[in-house]
Amino acid sequence: MKEEQNRAESFRDHIATIDAEGKRKWIYPYKPAGRLFNLRKLLSYFYLVVFFGLPFIKVQGEPLFLINILERKFILFGVIFWPQDFYIFGIGMLIFIVFIALFTVIFGRVFCGWACPQTIFLEMLFRRIEFWIDGDAPHQKALKNAPLDQSKIRKRVLKYSLFFILSFLIANTFLSYIIGVDELFKIITEPISEHTGGFMAILIFTGVFFFVYSWFREQVCLIVCPYGRMQGVLLDKDSIVVAYDYVRGEERHKFKKNEVRTGGDCIDCNLCVKVCPTGIDIRNGTQLECVNCTACIDACDHMMESVNLPKGLIRFDSENGIKNKVKLTFTNRMKAYTAVLLILIGFESFLLISRTDYDATVIRAKGMLYQEQPNDQVSNLYTIKLVNKTRKDLPVTIRVDNFPHASVEIVGKALSVKKEGVTQGTFFVYLDKKDIETRKTKIKLGIYSDGKLIKTVTTSFLGPTSD
Secondary structure, three states: OHHHHHHHHHHHHOOOOEOOOOOEOOOOOOOOOOHHHHHHHHHHHHHHHHHHHHHHOEEOOEEOEEEEOOOOEEEEOOEEEOHHHHHHHHHHHHHHHHHHHHHHHHHOOHHHHHOOHHHHHHHHHHHHHHHHHHOOHHHHHHHHHOOOOHHHHHHHHHHHHHHHHHHHHHHHHHHHHHHOHHHHHHHHHOOHHHOHHHHHHHHHHHHHHHHHHHHHOOHHHHHHOOHHHHHHHHOOOOOOEEEEOHHHHOOOOOOOOOOOOOOOOOOOOOHHHHOOOOOOOHHHOOOOOOOOOOHHHHHHHHHHHHOOOOOOOEEEEOHHHHHOOOOOOOOHHHHHHHHHHHHHHHHHHHHHHHOOOEEEEEEEOOOOOOEEEOOOEEEEEEEEEEEEOOOOOEEOEEEEOOOOOOEEEEEOOOOEEOOOOEEEEEEEEEEEHHHOOOOEEEEEEEEEEOOEEEEEEEEEEEOOOOO
16 A cells, blocks of 8 residues: 555656656657647647748838847837837836736646747647657657668658758747848848858757757756746645546546446546656646646547546646635735736836837036126036937937027037937037026926927036026
């Protein structure tokens, strides 16, 4: 009895992809099929169309979506963000983390199985190529152990060639999100000597993707990705996960035709284990390796249907739902996460609405006092930094809005900011002495373009005071 209990608990001491000697244990999952898998396929097709098609969509000549870290330029749905808007991204990342936490508390790791690019690429592209060329799991195992004959060489060359081509396409698409599809097209079509860095980036990305999807595979989810480890903190007994109904399933025993079953509904067919892409036995409970892909649900439902037993032995449910037969409740922790999330979303919305397409910073020249000028005027020297986030050039004029008799004189050529550019300039502000009542007078500088006020900047004007 003790030995059986130790075997039952042994899964907690190791992961399914590592053997007793600490070596990699290759997983050969059976080809999944079923209602949930078909739904996953439809969603995956949508994700893949978006992933490969989004870089080619442009708005006013600019990509709809661009994360150009090199030039610190970000475009989200046609709106350009520059380093000056980084605080908006900071709040956005915080919202994403809180959302992931709330989503995991309620729905477990369903994101990994249904929306994660790693899972979609592996299960819906590379694994399906493998099923097409090598066959299902038993054929793959047999092929691995088969001698290196012409058939095996042909299959290996075909499979890995397709893997490399697909990795190359993914790498190019991924890079187009960073540098833009136009720059990527130049790297591909122009001489390599003119784009050595870009060409090397394509090769590196291709090599990484090829390595991940041809060999590393599920180890990304088990070793590299921190999300699986977050489950230990975020999941509780009310979280919805892929779960085995042990109340209904135990004591499990093999199915026999025309038998009156007196034990649990689980017929111990192990099909749920065979289809699992991470090699776990879901009947042992929620585990770090489970990505909620639902392949085990489809497999179990098919088997239950075949032996005329009710489906749903493995399903989406919570620990309390299985043990106590209770429905999902909105716990205090869920309410707290939701409240924080709503506050952050409200704050982020305010930042996005109040964000402008132009920024201006005005600083009075350091180390310089005011200058006495003819006609009872006083001047101060200022420097201005202008940021144009739009897609058109911006001619700029400056006025002092709160003193009608004040004037502005630009030093050098007229101010103009190129599209998506930054410029600096220097200018004098002249005030009448009668308008200066304190040593530091507040002035409002209006930044105009084509007669339209685009920005107002408040600064101080240093001048003499009357005795």
